[in-house]
Amino acid sequence: MTDLLDTDLDALVARIPDGAKLVVFKAEGGAVAMAATRALVRRGTRDLHVVTAPTSGLQADLLIGAGCVATIETSGVTLSEFGQAPRFGAAVKAGSIRIVDSTCPAVYAGLQAGQKGIPFVPLRGLIGSDIVAFRDDYRIIDNPYRQDDPIVAIPAIVPDYALFHVPLADRAGNVWLGRQTELKVLAQAARHSLVTAERLYDGNLLEDDRLAPATVSSLYVDAVAVAPHGAWPYGMTGEYAADEDHMAEYASLAATGEGFAAYLDRYVNGEAAAAAE
Amino acid sequence: MTDLLDTDLDALVARIPDGAKLVVFKAEGGAVAMAATRALVRRGTRDLHVVTAPTSGLQADLLIGAGCVATIETSGVTLSEFGQAPRFGAAVKAGSIRIVDSTCPAVYAGLQAGQKGIPFVPLRGLIGSDIVAFRDDYRIIDNPYRQDDPIVAIPAIVPDYALFHVPLADRAGNVWLGRQTELKVLAQAARHSLVTAERLYDGNLLEDDRLAPATVSSLYVDAVAVAPHGAWPYGMTGEYAADEDHMAEYASLAATGEGFAAYLDRYVNGEAAAAAE
């Protein structure tokens, strides 16, 4: 079996071409591949269609601020207790990104349709919201099981790439999701999955009766890079807490374009310089 | 928090009324609640609508042979290497049960629709099969995203009860599924879940980062009975192997009505007598 762990962060993100549809996972729990996201920014990837599953925070804001994003399809971008996402807000105001507003269960439903290989999943709710009004890819169809019962069809979302961070990966390329079991939907809906892992698991994750249930098999994984502390400044359940000071610093710096540039210098490009020393 | 573990097998199955729609899980891996099934037979429950998710073996054959079943909705009932399911075959031939033929992914899709609270899930395939021809609850609808593209709508399956066996349950009523993660779909699609567990877990399953991902929370669980060896004569991954001698004995006895009656006496009613001694 091929060793899928023979890659570093730069090689991992180099697989994502300009213009790709990239799905990333929400901030809670630590599945945010922040180290890989900084590598993506350094690489200067452009014109991404970012799908947030279903929301995002610093990760999307950083990609938008750095000019990597053409379209963002999201149910919400927020820095939570650190306030609104500043580069996202500025980009919307400037009209420099295309925004595709969604609602959390519709993002999941679209990804689940992608996972099942079906063209759509019907979903309750939504009718009468401006989300539906502004999306030309939703259709209101008739429930074939009841008279006069409109329901919204959510089309399948099939991202080119899923990018996420997990606690464990093994040499065969299997990855253990921990509590973030929704990542399985992302991995199976996307054509390719790129994963960073906190650490290497010595053995085969699928052999362990306790780990196997939350393991995505290598069948769905294109490449894995080991990235200790790879969710930082987000935290990771059972591993480390979020770096609240850093989040506050980001929120403060990113409030202006100049501050954001300083943030990039210090923490994104500076990270590479520090690593090279 | 209520202790959901204060029940025995008889009390557990007494919750299932005659005529209930009951979903049970396929035989692989050991999630078959065989001890509870024998209790159900002893109780004399009648007119069940059994949905097998997606197939069954000894469990369905036993319930059918004992006269508990009015309708069976299934993708397959088989004793696998021990041959066709004899009481199922006899009941079909005699016309004594209603058979609703399905196909595995359609059972899962229907249960997933129940889990999501949506009226149906569209599914590829099936068109032109006699499964569709004989089911008046399937509809062929138009894919709203492509011209002239028929697709089958699979209606939601919402069982009254799910009945299955798991490795671990805690006192709060959380149950750990092990590798049989599809059980989550059954538990969430059904209105009520009744669970037998190999053993008690001392602590809260949701607190353990390795067990929580495959744990169904007590929100979905009505009652749990601890039933060691509860899948016997089926095996259970990581616990015990299937009892092949017993399966062969069943296949041989159940080939005739008299033999099946002898089996019931010895292993179903006899089990209660032995326990009472």
Next chain:
Amino acid sequence: MSDTGYHPEELLIAVIARMLEGCGHIAVGVSSPIPGSAALLRRQLDGGRTKVSIIGSELPEFRTDGGIDLFDCAGQGRIDAFFLSGGQIDGQANINLVGVGDYPRQKVRWSGSFGSAYLYFTVPRVILFREEHTPRVLVDKVDFISAPGVSPPNVHRPGGPVGLVTTRCLFSFDPAHGRFRLESVHPGHTVAEVKAETGFAFDCPESVPDTPAPDARILQLVRETVAPQIADAYPKFARRLWNVASAA
């Protein structure tokens, strides 16, 4: 603490807990310490029978991933109450979590609609909660409908808004007429003030009672039992109000 003998937040917790009476399972979204406390108070009042899921909490009993399970659970009809808010809320209970100005290039952009466009339809008792009660927030018509307050009769909608709680008052909502009704004004506030600070028209009875202040038993439950529980999900909130740390 104000000279009423209780924090203003404690009044809101008590008000919301009353609105939750009879709920079997209450779910609380992120960044909602007051609704979360109210749900936990309701649970205490009901002898612990009420199930409470607080998204983002680490307490296993309340743990939910806030993901697919949450929405499926609501779709199954297993969530009886939920809380929504809005950057704007209008008189028909439409909520806007997206932004101000002409969509999509808005002059102020908020986070986004999250799960509102779905949960507003599927959860029977949705309580709107927004502390700020000004014409800026409570508008005549929202700039973007994240989720509509009412739906035509043929739209499947087991859920919807039952009321709106602010720091000034409590409104109930009548889905048949698509209008709010002023139910009570919190102690220290007036009907005239509510009218002046509300950007939408609402039904107002001739006599509007004061919102009852939380009694001693409620305050004791909140401070002794609820406070250490909510501290797990909202440590800063619990520290500020009650100087209490997490029980976990």
Next chain:
Amino acid sequence: MSDTGYHPEELLIAVIARMLEGCGHIAVGVSSPIPGSAALLRRQLDGGRTKVSIIGSELPEFRTDGGIDLFDCAGQGRIDAFFLSGGQIDGQANINLVGVGDYPRQKVRWSGSFGSAYLYFTVPRVILFREEHTPRVLVDKVDFISAPGVSPPNVHRPGGPVGLVTTRCLFSFDPAHGRFRLESVHPGHTVAEVKAETGFAFDCPESVPDTPAPDARILQLVRETVAPQIADAYPKFARRLWNVASAA
């Protein structure tokens, strides 16, 4: 072993392995030791690059739960080849896994259709495999269509049957005409015998070659490398043929 120097099963394994050339991921259902061995042989011939999922196997590399994941995987287009069989198979490649006689009260009831009605549509290369080659199995028209061999052009169908392997011969299948074509007859069997034992009409060229016997390299791979691997999923089969126990 027969006097050919190989087991009849080894010929079938070699035949099927040839049909699997170019597949990236082969899935094998339950109770399929010969297809499973063929898939593992294919993997050896391809230097281990081919992925093989054997349902029911305990080897982690091949492990799949055979559940929702399997069908989702096929729906995503990530399974290139699969095997189906039938209690009856007819000349249009319709398969019947349900029973004999008028449905639903049939005189002989088999297990049921399992995943066939879906996988036959979604997996590009479905190989029909049935050892018994008699007019009882290979019928003119099946009594119940578990899964149809062909579909109208407007039906989304990336998958379907490519051929049928029995103990007597190899048929290819032409979906455009909905007919089987006799490709080769296994050593020791004849075209006349195949015609006599087949209940459906099929295309038959004037000259039908013999199925090539497995050569020494293939037999060595099967016996030394594949046998201990398949023994994990099918211990009785591996013991009977090769007296080999599981490598696990």
